[in-house]
Amino acid sequence: MRVWTLPPDVDTDQLAPGSTMKFGLDVIARQCLLGVRPDFAPGVQRGDVIVAGAGFGIGSSREQAASVLLHLGVAAVIAPGYSGLYFRNAFNVGLLLLTCPQAGCIGDGEAIAFDARAGTVTRADGQVLSLDPIPGFLLDRVDAGGLLPQLKQRLHAKDKRP
Amino acid sequence: MSALPAMTLAQKLIAKACGRSAVQPGEIVTCGVDLAMFHDSSGPRRLQPMLAELGAEIWDKRKVVLVMDHYVPEADDESRRIVRIARDWAAEQALPHVYDSLGICHVVVPQKGHIRPGMFCVGGDSHSPTGGAFGAYMFGIGATEMLGVVTTGTIWLKVPQTIFMRWSGRLADGVSAKDMMLAMIGRFGLSGGGYQAVEFCGEAVTALPMAERMTLANMSAELGAQVGLVAPDETTQQWLQGAGVSLRAEDLAPWCSDANAPGVRHAFDASALAPQVALPHSPANVRAVGELPHTPIQVAYIGACTGAKLDDLRAAARVLAGHRVAPGVQLLVAPASVQDFKAAEQEGLVHQLTEAGATFLPSACGACAGYGSVIPEGSTVISSTARNFKGRMGAATAQVYLGSPFTVAASALRGHITDAREVLS
Numbered sequence: 001m002r003v004w005t006l007p008p009d010v011d012t013d014q015l016a017p018g019s020t021m022k023f024g025l026d027v028i029a030r031q032c033l034l035g036v037r038p039d040f041a042p043g044v045q046r047g048d049v050i051v052a053g054a055g056f057g058i059g060s061s062r063e064q065a066a067s068v069l070l071h072l073g074v075a076a077v078i079a080p081g082y083s084g085l086y087f088r089n090a091f092n093v094g095l096l097l098l099t100c101p102q103a104g105c106i107g108d109g110e111a112i113a114f115d116a117r118a119g120t121v122t123r124a125d126g127q128v129l130s131l132d133p134i135p136g137f138l139l140d141r142v143d144a145g146g147l148l149p150q151l152k153q154r155l156h157a158k159d160k161r162p
Numbered sequence: 163m164s165a166l167p168a169m170t171l172a173q174k175l176i177a178k179a180c181g182r183s184a185v186q187p188g189e190i191v192t193c194g195v196d197l198a199m200f201h202d203s204s205g206p207r208r209l210q211p212m213l214a215e216l217g218a219e220i221w222d223k224r225k226v227v228l229v230m231d232h233y234v235p236e237a238d239d240e241s242r243r244i245v246r247i248a249r250d251w252a253a254e255q256a257l258p259h260v261y262d263s264l265g266i267c268h269v270v271v272p273q274k275g276h277i278r279p280g281m282f283c284v285g286g287d288s289h290s291p292t293g294g295a296f297g298a299y300m301f302g303i304g305a306t307e308m309l310g311v312v313t314t315g316t317i318w319l320k321v322p323q324t325i326f327m328r329w330s331g332r333l334a335d336g337v338s339a340k341d342m343m344l345a346m347i348g349r350f351g352l353s354g355g356g357y358q359a360v361e362f363c364g365e366a367v368t369a370l371p372m373a374e375r376m377t378l379a380n381m382s383a384e385l386g387a388q389v390g391l392v393a394p395d396e397t398t399q400q401w402l403q404g405a406g407v408s409l410r411a412e413d414l415a416p417w418c419s420d421a422n423a424p425g426v427r428h429a430f431d432a433s434a435l436a437p438q439v440a441l442p443h444s445p446a447n448v449r450a451v452g453e454l455p456h457t458p459i460q461v462a463y464i465g466a467c468t469g470a471k472l473d474d475l476r477a478a479a480r481v482l483a484g485h486r487v488a489p490g491v492q493l494l495v496a497p498a499s500v501q502d503f504k505a506a507e508q509e510g511l512v513h514q515l516t517e518a519g520a521t522f523l524p525s526a527c528g529a530c531a532g533y534g535s536v537i538p539e540g541s542t543v544i545s546s547t548a549r550n551f552k553g554r555m556g557a558a559t560a561q562v563y564l565g566s567p568f569t570v571a572a573s574a575l576r577g578h579i580t581d582a583r584e585v586l587s
Binding site: 009011013014018019021022023026054055058059060061062063066081083084086087089091092093135137146147148151152155159 | 190203204212215216217218233240241244256286287288290301302304305306308309310313314318331351355356386388413444446531532533549551552553554556558
């Protein structure tokens with residue numbers, strides 16, 4: 001998993017610009033992080049990881065700012081902290097956010113591995129960083145692919161009840 | 163005797179919403195939702211296909227409010243399509259509360275009497291904390307989470323700590339709630355609120371009219387708080403009376419923090435506060451206006467839920483009545499709601515501002531959300547809105563400064579960023 005590093009306070013206008021909001025994710029994806037890392041959208045590969053500074057996702061409630069990263073194949077974002085609203089949106093659309101106080105030591109282009117349930121990130125040199133715990137129901141939500149599939153499962157379970 | 167622990171206003175509102183007598187910070191609870199508000203951008207176009215996929219119905223249409231404010235007036239085919247979806251869906255669902263092209267949701271919804279002290283509300287927009295000005299617990303969520311709310315009527319929440327922002331003294335003339343917020347955001351940063359509850363209190367807050375309290379609560383979003391609360395009082399009661407909501411003293415009484423409630427406490431002196439300006443490209447990049455170098459501007463924008471309510475238009479007119487904006491400055495005014503625009507017309511403010519050189523724009527989110535294209539590339543802008551992230555107002559190369567409506571008007575008058583106290587007589 002290749003790491004793409006980003007500065008602190010990356011806002012939702014950088015992730016999903018307002019001018020693209022009337023279009024679908026394919027259009028938003030082309031503009032994603034254009035002003036911060038123009039090499040990101042054209043270069044990101046499925047399974048890559050974003051390592052950002054604190055305050056990732058500040059700004060708007062537009063959840064396309066989280067969906068667009070899934071759309072581009074991002075496996076997870078690792079940062080010391082997030083906008084609370086972005087944090088909720090990410091898990092609801094199925095994007096995994098990992099809170100790592102030491103995220104700043106991870107370098108751009110580094111190959112890393114993570115285990116969200118164990119709460120660890122393993123760096124290329126074998127160093128293990130610990131993650132802040134995530135409530136189990138949110139990890140379940142990401143595993144299910146987001147809130148929509150979960151609601152679907154719940155409704156179907158209800159229908160099958162005698 | 164009650165054995166309840168001392169609680170904050172936020173704790174009390176959450177306890178009521180989850181049907182408990184008390185909640186503790188850090189607990190995860192499920193709350194019943196009294197009001198779910200969304201707009202044309204975050205609402206129907208996202209909800210309708212997901213509801214269809216689920217085969218689910220809205221849990222209680224009386225508790226849903228839809229506002230068309232982002233893509234109106236429709237500027238192109240895509241906007242027409244988005245607003246059309248909202249209108250068709252509202253008709254098909256027979257939604258009882260729909261406000262189409264009447265202004266921005268955070269101002270229209272309270273003006274229509276939907277938000278009252280003690281309520282637990284969610285909004286499909288990040289400035290939803292505005293409702294906290296009325297002593298309601300209200301916060302912003304995304305479209306998928308809104309789907310969860312409209313199908314179940316509930317939402318989960320981690321009970322927050324409360325950060326008390328206590329303002330003593332009184333604001334000077336020409337200094338306003340926007341300056342208070344910019345000062346706090348500058349000091350604590352965009353994540354300073356830590357997604358906790360902020361409660362604004364103290365004599366300077368109590369002295370503020372509702373519109374100014376709404377500005378405080380509104381920009382709690384830029385402080386990174388989940389909610390921004392003001393305990394309701396007689397000012398709230400009188401304002402809501404005007405919105406058709408009658409409240410008794412006992413409806414307000416429960417909604418305040420206990421004196422010894424837990425929390426983090428910060429103190430500020432309102433009388434020492436100078437007008438504040440946020441420099442490009444962050445609402446946290448704040449300086450007192452007097453610390454700025456000479457900064458010429460080409461566009462002065464008075465708009466948005468944050469900075470174009472009736473009180474904001476009054477502030478601008480006080481500065482500009484009888485004068486003309488400086489040559490080369492474009493003054494744009496997009497009143498927050500049609501109701502505010504009409505009131506401003508009746509008070510003569512629209513005439514005064516037009517005479518001063520203002521161009522009036524529709525009561526909608528407009529340039530604040532970057533949905534229009536009124537801000538020229540390369541221009542320097544002073545704006546009464548809440549955000550100046552790079553490209554936020556639709557022009558990637560614009561330099562956007564944020565200030566109060568007083569500051570925007572004074573800057574339009576002089577042609578450079580100006581302390582309104584210098585021009586107010």
